[in-house]
Amino acid sequence: MFEVKNIEDVNLAENPVIARMGQYDHEQLLFCNDNSTGLKAIIAVHNTVLGPALGGTRMWMYSNEQEALTDVLRLSRGMTYKNSISGLNLGGGKAVIIGDSHSMKSEALFRRFGKFVNSLAGKYITAEDVGVSPIDMTWVNMETPHVVGLPGKSGDPSPVTAHGVYVGMKACAKQQFGSDSLAGKKVAVQGVGHVGEYLVRALTKEGAHVFISDIYEPTLRRVAQETGATVVGLDEIYDIDMDIYAPCALGATINDETLSRLTCSIIAGAANNQLKQEDIHGRLVMEKGIIYAPDFALNAGGVINCYSEVKGLSAEWAMSKAEEIYATIGNIVRRSADERIPTYRIANKMAEERIESIGKVKLPL
Ligand code: NAD
Numbered sequence: 001m002f003e004v005k006n007i008e009d010v011n012l013a014e015n016p017v018i019a020r021m022g023q024y025d026h027e028q029l030l031f032c033n034d035n036s037t038g039l040k041a042i043i044a045v046h047n048t049v050l051g052p053a054l055g056g057t058r059m060w061m062y063s064n065e066q067e068a069l070t071d072v073l074r075l076s077r078g079m080t081y082k083n084s085i086s087g088l089n090l091g092g093g094k095a096v097i098i099g100d101s102h103s104m105k106s107e108a109l110f111r112r113f114g115k116f117v118n119s120l121a122g123k124y125i126t127a128e129d130v131g132v133s134p135i136d137m138t139w140v141n142m143e144t145p146h147v148v149g150l151p152g153k154s155g156d157p158s159p160v161t162a163h164g165v166y167v168g169m170k171a172c173a174k175q176q177f178g179s180d181s182l183a184g185k186k187v188a189v190q191g192v193g194h195v196g197e198y199l200v201r202a203l204t205k206e207g208a209h210v211f212i213s214d215i216y217e218p219t220l221r222r223v224a225q226e227t228g229a230t231v232v233g234l235d236e237i238y239d240i241d242m243d244i245y246a247p248c249a250l251g252a253t254i255n256d257e258t259l260s261r262l263t264c265s266i267i268a269g270a271a272n273n274q275l276k277q278e279d280i281h282g283r284l285v286m287e288k289g290i291i292y293a294p295d296f297a298l299n300a301g302g303v304i305n306c307y308s309e310v311k312g313l314s315a316e317w318a319m320s321k322a323e324e325i326y327a328t329i330g331n332i333v334r335r336s337a338d339e340r341i342p343t344y345r346i347a348n349k350m351a352e353e354r355i356e357s358i359g360k361v362k363l364p365l
């Protein structure tokens with residue numbers, strides 16, 4: 001639906017920005033510059049058929065503007081799919097601030113950014129992302145009401161995200177093993193940060209044998225001690241005997257190299273962009289008999305939590321909405337098996353189908 005079949009047809013040199021927006025049918029880009037605060041940002045609104053475009057603001061030291069533009073276009077489109085497949089009345093958007101989050105942050109910069117967000121009059125709702133904290137968002141909120149993830153509001157999304165990953169993993173188990181019980185299953189969780197730790201707790205509580213890795217030793221040791229999970233090495237995690245691999249740290253860990261090593265029959269984790277090359281590795285996992293739970297459908301608990309803040313809904317509502325990830329992932333993996341189509345493509349199709357059908361509802365009478 002949002003795809004141009006031949007990207008080569010788009011002459012990037014001739015018309016770089018508008019042509020790139022056309023590649024995936026982006027609605028609007030807002031370039032923001034302010035010399036006095038040092039703000040350089042891009043806000044991308046990909047699609048607002050389902051509702052206002054929601055997606056976080058990332059602050060990153062991009063090496064050039066093209067890199068920032070590529071990132072914001074890719075991430076905002078991803079949000080459209082994530083929000084759609086989660087059944088939320090939200091479109092997809094994202095913002096990037098170009099700069100070093102350790103040295104360039106200031107109240108003035110984020111307030112100026114807030115003014116730009118406000119100029120979109122609610123078409124884009126922002127939240128925190130890599131390099132941006134809840135405190136930064138309070139500055140943005142001084143200039144615009146179109147912000148979520150504020151301190152004292154919906155709070156840390158990680159428990160909701162972890163719950164969605166957990167129930168989605170169970171749906172995969174139901175398809176692969178005939179039962180959704182994870183008791184006795186060997187699960188390797190890569191990264192025991194915010195989401196990973198909650199996931200490990202749920203898994204060990206159910207009686208799974210959990211193996212964990214993390215680059216940050218103190219957390220790794222504490223989680224192992226408190227949950228009984230077994231510590232494995234950073235690279236060793238790809239080689240251990242396991243039923244389920246749960247990437248909860250980095251993207252692109254499903255690639256040629258790891259797929260020749262992984263012995264699991266399910267991949268289900270919180271990390272974004274797990275497939276190094278979607279078209280290649282999404283098909284390869286299927287051909288190897290592995291059920292891959294598409295990341296954007298599985299880790300939607302975070303955005304569900306944001307949505308609860310937008311709509312003034314309770315934490316209980318967010319948890320029960322995340323519970324629906326069981327049914328969503330169940331549908332995806334069944335359709336994938338029936339139609340012999342990789343799960344990521346089924347998930348994309350489902351997201352696009354919802355936008356198309358709800359788009360019709362919104363036509364004037
Ligand atoms: P986090 O930063 O709290 O945790 C990530 C953990 O991974 C850290 O403990 C880090 O030390 C560890 N790590 C980094 N490199 C590693 C490596 N090579 N091997 C093993 N561990 C490594 O992040 P988080 O909030 O728990 O999110 C985890 C992933 O899930 C991220 O990819 C994030 O984008 C995604 N995600 C998170 C949420 C959420 O609600 N927090 C929502 C959707 C998606």
